[in-house]
Amino acid sequence: xxxxxxxxxxxxxxxxxxxxxxxxxxxxxxxxxxxxxxxxxxxxxxxxxxxxxxxxxxxxxxxxxxxxxxxxxxxxxxxxxxxxxxxxxxxxxxxxxxxxxxxxxxxxxxxxxxxxxxxxxxxxxxxxxxxxxxxxxxxxxxxxxxxxxxxxxxxxxxxxxxxxxxxxxxxxxxxxxxxxxxxxxxxxxxxxxxxxxxxxxxxxxxxxxxxxxxxxxxxxxxxxxxxxxxxxxxxxxxxxxxxxxxxxxxxxxxxxxxxxxxxxxxxxxxxxxxxxxxxxxxxxxxxxxxxxxxxxxxxxxxxxxxxxx
Numbered sequence: 013x014x015x016x017x018x019x020x021x022x023x024x025x026x027x028x029x030x031x032x033x034x035x036x037x038x039x040x041x042x043x044x045x046x047x048x049x050x051x052x053x054x055x056x057x058x059x060x061x062x063x064x065x066x067x068x069x070x071x072x073x074x075x076x077x078x079x080x081x082x083x084x085x086x087x088x089x090x091x092x093x094x095x096x097x098x099x100x101x102x103x104x105x106x107x108x109x110x111x112x113x114x115x116x117x118x119x120x121x122x123x124x125x126x127x128x129x130x131x132x133x134x135x136x137x138x139x140x141x142x143x144x145x146x147x148x149x150x151x152x153x154x155x156x157x158x159x160x161x162x163x164x165x166x167x168x169x170x171x172x173x174x175x176x177x178x179x180x181x182x183x184x185x186x187x188x189x190x191x192x193x194x195x196x197x198x199x200x201x202x203x204x205x206x207x208x209x210x211x212x213x214x215x216x217x218x219x220x221x222x223x224x225x226x227x228x229x230x231x232x233x234x235x236x237x238x239x240x241x242x243x244x245x246x247x248x249x250x251x252x253x254x255x256x257x258x259x260x261x262x263x264x265x266x267x268x269x270x271x272x273x274x275x276x277x278x279x280x281x282x283x284x285x286x287x288x289x290x291x292x293x294x295x296x297x298x299x300x301x302x303x304x305x306x307x308x309x310x311x312x313x314x315x316x317x318x319x320x321x
Contacts, residue, residue, distance in 0.1 A: 069101060103284050104284045117268075118270075122296060125257065128255075132190075139192070143200055145203075176190060207234070210233055215232070242307060243308060245304045249303070256271070257271040270289050274290065
């Protein structure tokens, strides 16, 4: 076939370069290749920052905060207030992680929020991917439903929590609904963007071969959407943890999650356990972010290779 007979130029087979933000994230959380020493060097910066934060924490607790408060309420009052505001890190470890009773309570709250986060994210993924697929296949579906997806995203979740409680109660199902609402929008938007990101030349090739709508979707649009879809999952994974904590905190009934425990420890003036609950909340959010980032990196490595194969 001559050049004049070829209907469309074949798309370039050169791999795309990884975007800067994806490269930076992957280098820190999911290093690929290199020696063990090179991978360990990536931890030097984060560990140095962590050490500096702990050092400043001890300095504030020991040197500055207690004398400042002691001028008004005496040494004993200053000590109580200092412990309430900023307990020593080793006291947090002792009370929250080395005390069996407190640790069991915190782990129970963590397990509830793990279930809420992952079940809510799974439901949001099913709804979000289904909705994005429908909107990508028919413009009238997008015009009809996308404004409501935006509405769910823009309405403050704190304004919806009381209504959710009135209609669905204050148990696991109501908290799960909060997680789904918070996690849904990034999955819809990123999946929809990905389904429409296939190159124009590839669409022309499918048209040239008179491919059906289903064939075009399965063999072109769906594979092309995976990088953006996984990015949406990573964003929504972090939001699902926020939704679980928010649901716990504001419903305040039934089984205690980390949000319930945070409120309980604030009311009881138990700062060590409070910081322990905050630590578990942060670690859960970090875990799901790293997990889905790792999955994205593994599934989309072939999209973003830096050199020709």
